Amino acid sequence: QAQLVESGGGLVQAGGSLRLSCAASGRTFIGYAMGWFRQAPGKEREFVAAASWSGGTTYYADSVKGRFTISRDNAKNTVYLQMNSLKPEDTAVYYCACAASPLRRATKIEDFGSWGQGTQVTVSS
Numbered sequence: 001q002a003q004l005v006e007s008g009g010g011l012v013q014a015g016g017s018l019r020l021s022c023a024a025s026g027r028t029f030i031g032y033a034m035g036w037f038r039q040a041p042g043k044e045r046e047f048v049a050a051a052s053w054s055g056g057t058t059y060y061a062d063s064v065k066g067r068f069t070i071s072r073d074n075a076k077n078t079v080y081l082q083m084n085s086l087k088p089e090d091t092a093v094y095y096c097a098c099a100a101s102p103l104r105r106a107t108k109i110e111d112f113g114s115w116g117q118g119t120q121v122t123v124s125s
Contacts, residue, residue: 001031001070002026002027002098003006003023003024003025003026003114004022004023004024004096004097004098004114004115004116005022005023005025005096005116005117006020006021006022006085006094006096006116006117006119007020007021007022007023007119008020008021008117008119009094009119009121010120010121010122011102011122011123011124012064012086012121012122012123012124013124014018014086014087014122014123014124014125015085015086015110016086016123017028017029017081017082017083017084017085017086018083018086018121018122019080019081020036020080020081020083020094020096020119020121021078021079022034022078022080022081022096022116023073023077023078023090023115023118024077024078024098025060025077025089026036028077028082029074029077029079030053030074030077031053031102031103032053032098032101032102032106033050033051033052033053033098033099033104033105033106033111033120034050034051034070034072034079034097034098034099034100034105035048035049035051035070035096035106035107035112036048036049036050036079036081036094036095036096037094037095037109038090038092038093038094038095038098038121039092039095039118040091040092040093044094045095045109046061047061047065047107047108047109048060048061048064048068048081048094049061049068049069049070049081050070050106051070051071051073051079052105052108052117053078053102053103055071055072055074055076055110056060057105058070058121059105059107062076063089064083064090067083067084067085067086068081068082068083069081069084070082075100079096081094083119084122085125086121087123088122088123088124090121090123091117091122091123092117092120093118093120093121094118094119094120094121095115095116095117095118096113096115096116097114097115097116098112098113099111099112099113100112100113101113
C-alpha cells in the first residue's frame with residue numbers, strides 16, 4: 001500500500017493561490033489514478049479533482065473547475081493541486097488519494113484505496 005504525504009496547505013486570503021503537493025512512497029503509483037478530496041467541518045468528504053494514471057485525463061468538481069489544476073510527475077511520484085482564485089468556501093482539510101486498482105478511472109471515494117493524512121487549507125474573506 002502506498003504512503004501518501006500532503007504538504008502546501010496554509011492560510012490565504014480570498015483570491016489568493018496555494019499549491020498542494022502529495023508525495024507517494026512505499027510503492028510506485030505509476031499506473032494508478034490519483035485524486036484530491038476535501039472535507040470541511042461538519043460536512044462529508046467530497047471529490048475535488050483526479051488525474052488518470054498517465055495524467056492525460058483530468059476530472060474536476062464543478063465547484064473548482066477553472067480555478068484548480070491537478071497534475072502529476074510520475075518520475076517524482078508526486079501529484080499536485082494548484083489552487084487559484086481561492087474562496088472562503090474552499091476552506092477544508094485536503095486529502096490526497098491513490099486509486100485502488102490500476103489503469104482504471106477513479107473519481108469516487110470508493111475508487112481509492114490509499115489516503116494521506118490531510119493538509120489544512122483556510123481561506124479568509
